[in-house]
Amino acid sequence: MTNDTVDVLLPYALEGAYSYRLPAGVAAAPGAYAQVPLGTRSVLGVVWDGAREPPEGKALRQVEHVFDLPPLTETHRRFIDWVASYYLTAPGNVLRMVLRAPGAFEGPRQRIAYQASGIEPRRPTPQRLRVLRIASEGMPLMARELQELAGVGASVVKGLIGEGALKAVLLPGDAPFATPDLEAGHLPLSREQERAARELRALIARRGAGVALLDGVTGSGKTEVYFEAMAAAIAGGGQVLLLLPEIALTQQFLARVERRFGLAPGHWHSDVRPRERERVWRGVADGTAKIVVGARSALFLPWARLGLIVVDEEHEPAYKQEDGVPYHARDMAVVYSSLAKCPAILASATPSLESLLNAEKGKYRHVRLHNRHGRAELPKTSLIDMRQAKLASGTWLSEPLAEAIGATLAAGDQALLFLNRRGYAPLTLCRRCGHRLQCPQCSAALIEHRFRRQLLCHFCGHTAPVAQACPDCHAEGSLVPCGPGVERVAEEARSRYPDARIAILSSDLTRGANLRGMLTAVVKNEVNLIIGTQLVAKGHNFPHLTLVGVVDADLALETGDPRGGERTWAIIAQVAGRAGRGGRGGVAMVQTYLPQHPLMTSLVAGDRDGYFGQELAIRASAGLPPYRRLAAIVVSGSDASATERLAKALRARAPMAQGVDVLGTAPAPIHLLRGRHRWRLLVKADPAINLQAYLKAWLADVTPKGSLRIDIDVDPYNFL
DNA sequence: AGCACGCCGACT
DNA sequence: GTCGGCGTGCTC
Numbered sequence: 001m002t003n004d005t006v007d008v009l010l011p012y013a014l015e016g017a018y019s020y021r022l023p024a025g026v027a028a029a030p031g032a033y034a035q036v037p038l039g040t041r042s043v044l045g046v047v048w049d050g051a052r053e054p055p056e057g058k059a060l061r062q063v064e065h066v067f068d069l070p071p072l073t074e075t076h077r078r079f080i081d082w083v084a085s086y087y088l089t090a091p092g093n094v095l096r097m098v099l100r101a102p103g104a105f106e107g108p109r110q111r112i113a114y115q116a117s118g119i120e121p122r123r124p125t126p127q128r129l130r131v132l133r134i135a136s137e138g139m140p141l142m143a144r145e146l147q148e149l150a151g152v153g154a155s156v157v158k159g160l161i162g163e164g165a166l167k168a169v170l171l172p173g174d175a176p177f178a179t180p181d182l183e184a185g186h187l188p189l190s191r192e193q194e195r196a197a198r199e200l201r202a203l204i205a206r207r208g209a210g211v212a213l214l215d216g217v218t219g220s221g222k223t224e225v226y227f228e229a230m231a232a233a234i235a236g237g238g239q240v241l242l243l244l245p246e247i248a249l250t251q252q253f254l255a256r257v258e259r260r261f262g263l264a265p266g267h268w269h270s271d272v273r274p275r276e277r278e279r280v281w282r283g284v285a286d287g288t289a290k291i292v293v294g295a296r297s298a299l300f301l302p303w304a305r306l307g308l309i310v311v312d313e314e315h316e317p318a319y320k321q322e323d324g325v326p327y328h329a330r331d332m333a334v335v336y337s338s339l340a341k342c343p344a345i346l347a348s349a350t351p352s353l354e355s356l357l358n359a360e361k362g363k364y365r366h367v368r369l370h371n372r373h374g375r376a377e378l379p380k381t382s383l384i385d386m387r388q389a390k391l392a393s394g395t396w397l398s399e400p401l402a403e404a405i406g407a408t409l410a411a412g413d414q415a416l417l418f419l420n421r422r423g424y425a426p427l428t429l430c431r432r433c434g435h436r437l438q439c440p441q442c443s444a445a446l447i448e449h450r451f452r453r454q455l456l457c458h459f460c461g462h463t464a465p466v467a468q469a470c471p472d473c474h475a476e477g478s479l480v481p482c483g484p485g486v487e488r489v490a491e492e493a494r495s496r497y498p499d500a501r502i503a504i505l506s507s508d509l510t511r512g513a514n515l516r517g518m519l520t521a522v523v524k525n526e527v528n529l530i531i532g533t534q535l536v537a538k539g540h541n542f543p544h545l546t547l548v549g550v551v552d553a554d555l556a557l558e559t560g561d562p563r564g565g566e567r568t569w570a571i572i573a574q575v576a577g578r579a580g581r582g583g584r585g586g587v588a589m590v591q592t593y594l595p596q597h598p599l600m601t602s603l604v605a606g607d608r609d610g611y612f613g614q615e616l617a618i619r620a621s622a623g624l625p626p627y628r629r630l631a632a633i634v635v636s637g638s639d640a641s642a643t644e645r646l647a648k649a650l651r652a653r654a655p656m657a658q659g660v661d662v663l664g665t666a667p668a669p670i671h672l673l674r675g676r677h678r679w680r681l682l683v684k685a686d687p688a689i690n691l692q693a694y695l696k697a698w699l700a701d702v703t704p705k706g707s708l709r710i711d712i713d714v715d716p717y718n719f720l
Numbered sequence: 721a722g723c724a725c726g727c728c729g730a731c732t
Numbered sequence: 733g734t735c736g737g738c739g740t741g742c743t744c
Contacts, residue, residue, distance in 0.1 A: 040724080092721090707739090724742090732733105
């Protein structure tokens with residue numbers, strides 16, 4: 001490579017960077033954003049480093065434009081390369097996640113505002129004088145603002161502009177990011193919080209890589225503690241990324257960050273409007289956005305000087321991206337931390353086994369908070385043995401739970417029923433022929449949603465009208481709903497407590513403004529019985545809530561997935577933690593058919609460490625993560641037999657290697673998804689094995705034909 | 721990811 | 733006889 005050619009990484013699944021000629025007199029260092037021709041198109045890429053031989057006998061095309069933007073840092077480029085090689089994908093696919101801000105390359109936008117010029121209008125009508133008076137005091141205003149403030153029509157303002165009585169002023173289109181006030185909403189910390197904050201500040205002060213696991217029970221005030229670390233990182237001149245698992249959370253959270261730091265933080269997730277995305281993207285790139293609260297993709301923003309990454313609720317499965325590049329944002333945050341020499345804080349009340357093991361091994365600093373902040377007590381948890389509960393058919397609430405709810409409502413308090421199942425019934429059967437309503441494109445049942453009057457596939461989103469007759473035997477009125485969803489539990493609650501003010505909180509019914517409205521109603525005590533899916537488990541503060549009932553605690557344990565225990569613990573602990581935050585004490589009642597299960601007994605004893613210790617031992621003896629590593633290979637295609645043949649052929653050519661086991665071929669957990677048949681191979685490897693090299697060697701010269709596809713998922717979330 | 725090139729069904 | 737369906741392969 002000579003100095004008049006550059007390699008440019010493009011946001012596509014290409015082998016590597018492509019080489020281009022630079023026009024005379026134009027320079028472009030690695031990290032520069034460049035517009036280049038590709039085929040018939042003109043595309044955006046980033047100048048990459050590392051000597052690369054341009055293909056022989058190919059005339060290089062010329063770079064069209066080099067953008068005047070802060071370059072993508074060396075750290076970020078190495079991060080992209082690292083992620084690509086870890087997840088066995090093209091670096092361009094990773095770069096695409098960095099460039100997802102259409103318009104950010106068109107340069108800062110400008111707005112036209114107006115000010116009185118001092119020139120007198122030819123006809124000084126009362127309306128015109130009103131406009132001019134407003135335009136001569138304070139900030140320049142946009143035409144529409146002037147019009148509204150003066151209460152005049154558009155033509156009045158237009159006329160004044162035409163006569164030169166108003167002169168145009170260009171304002172920067174995007175509001176600049178304010179400087180955080182590090183003391184703005186500083187709350188007094190408990191002694192324990194102060195100790196934890198000191199440890200985290202020490203981590204920041206070292207100005208190097210380093211991960212802390214901030215492990216504190218629900219309500220222990222973790223947030224205020226990591227806010228202290230954020231303040232320290234910002235004081236040191238760094239930017240801070242605060243990752244949250246779900247976008248539903250961020251509105252509430254943004255308000256809290258704003259109170260603490262006296263400014264609206266940058267906000268990044270897939271639903272943020274393009275205009276705001278551009279602003280955040282540019283603010284992150286030029287270093288002016290000091291705090292960004294975002295979903296997992298925010299990690300790929302072009303950080304200028306990242307000084308701290310906080311991963312809140314680090315155990316959340318939502319951090320694993322399932323489509324596109326299947327990366328785990330918590331794990332990649334740790335990688336970024338090590339590449340960028342910037343600290344990371346993983347926060348959770350129920351850390352993942354992976355993080356707990358890392359803390360145990362001393363790789364992460366373990367910072368614990370044991371006490372609930374303020375007076376609120378952890379709720380007392382009891383089990384209800386459902387084997388003893390004689391339930392009438394079509395009912396799901398045992399007598400002890402039903403009575404407790406009645407008493408809670410009668411006392412003027414709030415109760416919450418938790419069931420992690422959307423819709424009315426998870427299964428619909430024909431009582432005459434046994435036919436089960438099924439998604440035509442997936443091997444999954446259609447779920448009845450009575451509220452929406454629809455049947456819905458929870459895997460592909462396929463909808464169908466609620467059937468009156470069995471689609472198979474055509475018997476009328478023979479279809480019966482089986483099992484409960486939140487809507488059905490709400491129906492039971494309505495008949496048991498006709499005076500209760502019930503709210504159903506479920507991701508398909510309550511989103512955005514609707515959800516915010518519901519939560520406000522809950523806080524204002526306008527609702528006294530909340531029935532919800534995992535949506536209610538997350539971070540909301542319900543001050544009047546004193547009773548939490550878990551309708552079916554066994555759901556995730558029954559699937560046989562080794563992660564079921566960890567997940568069940570996390571969600572029950574989280575949802576139980578919603579009770580008793582108002583200082584009046586809380587109670588959690590857990591309905592289970594497995595009251596002797598170690599999870600249930602530990603839950604009642606509040607012995608998280610004991611239970612997680614047992615789970616770790618099981619993982620070790622089963623050779624599962626975090627002790628051995630996994631990769632899933634999914635072979636999919638629209639033709640059933642061709643898919644199976646390819647999967648089996650692939651299995652047959654798996655290289656033998658010490659410390660590597662290949663399991664399968666087996667039908668994937670969802671054997672048919674969106675009309676594609678899926679087979680799965682699972683690779684288990686000892687930690688010393690270079691899993692990527694093994695997979696690469698195996699799949700090197702396999703090129704699936706037609707609709708067939710091979711997808712690799714390194715560190716799959718589902719072990720099953 | 722696009723976009724062009726290429727080979728088989730319903731139309732002015 | 734053509735327009736157009738989307739399968740496959742290439743882009744420095």
